[in-house]
Amino acid sequence: MTGSVLCTRADAVATVTLANPGKLNAIDLAMWQRLAEIIHELSEDGQLRCVILRGDGDQAFAAGGDIEEFLSRRDTLERAMAYHAQVGEALQAVFDCRLPTIALVQGACIGGGLEIAAQCDLRICAESSRFGAPIKQLGFSMYPGELAGLLRLVGSATVLELLLEGRILGAPEALAKGLATRVVADSEVVDEAYASARRICDGxxxxxxxxxxxxxxxxxxxxxxxxxxxxxxxxxxxxxxxxxxxxxxxxxxxxxxxx
Structure with a gap:
């Protein structure tokens, strides 16, 4: 069963939700494809003024890629190149979105989830959220097209710390290192993200x-x-x-x- 990417609209704000129940919203290939499609569509919508990206529920923004499908979707050089080209297209779509984008981060923001959040203009995060890219434990390196967004956001020192040590950072440390824009109480993070969107929409x-x-x-x-x-x-x-x-x-x- 694959996950899904949902899109809802209220006034001038669109909410894009990463949903993969039971897998902490891990992102499979179909989700990467759908994310790119949705963001491209929203970017050209003249009625919208802001896009919020979030995970389904409050346990995870996204806990990385769906590792289970790597055995079939990424098992040869050709398939791996095609797979990560699609990931890169989705990340580029978020980065290129003409509308202001906000990542509403609750829970785990790991690997591919962190890559998506890094492409957003703002990252409003819950106190209990956590960040990292511990792929050294899986034996593969981050694709250069995905690494570029993190490098642009926080620089080489923090990126190397994340990748070489594989540590998972709490929200306060993520804020200090520039991975988060703002950290608020868990009970306030949804309201704060939408308040930020309203401030953007007022301009x-x-x-x-x-x-x-x-x-x-x-x-x-x-x-x-x-x-x-x-x-x-x-x-x-x-x-x-x-x-x-x-x-x-x-x-x-x-x-x-x-x-």
Whole structure:
């Protein structure tokens, strides 16, 4: 029996749920494929302003890949390359999502689960959540396309610590090392994740997308061209910019429309 990836919507927020009952939401190949499909669809949805990714229940975000299927899905070089190409596509889809993304982390966030969370813009975590990638105990290395996201998030020192030692980190240490954005009480983590989404939704949606775009661009060491600097003022032609100024001067809450 395979797991599933579910998607629900409420107002301008979509919730994507990793579900694999009995396996702490371990991610099988079909789930990786479906995750990529869903995120691609949501990214182009003009009615949405934020995406929350979470695990089913409160015991795990995802406890890694579904190891049982490795014996049949990853048993040759060709199948292993195809398998991890699909994993890489799903992770890239999350990273490339035009909408702000939040990982709501409860319980185990291990291996592939940690890789997904690392692609999100924010990681709101419960105090009892735990993080790691102890694949050294399984005798295989992390695929370079999956390693890249973790390296981008926390740097080589923390990545090597995770992979070489195989330790499982508690939420406070994960926060200190940059794996978590925010840690709150277990009883508050769901409310805090959705409160974060509402704060995002209150802002101008085009601005959120531009901020994601420019943060990524500025991590590239190539200097900005004059055309790019001019493009950074595209907001001047938007209705949302005019609405934001009008609302500020009129001392009222802005009503942004994403155009």
């Amino acid at each position: 101008a949606p085009l601005v959120a997308r531009w901020h994601k775009q420019w943060v990524r661009r500025l991590q590239n060491e190539v200097p900005l061209a004059a055309q790019e600097l001019r493009a950074s003022f595209a907001f001047l032609e938007t209705d949302d910019y005019r609405e934001g100024l009008s609302a500020f001067l009129g001392k009222r809450k802005p009503a942004f429309r994403g155009r």
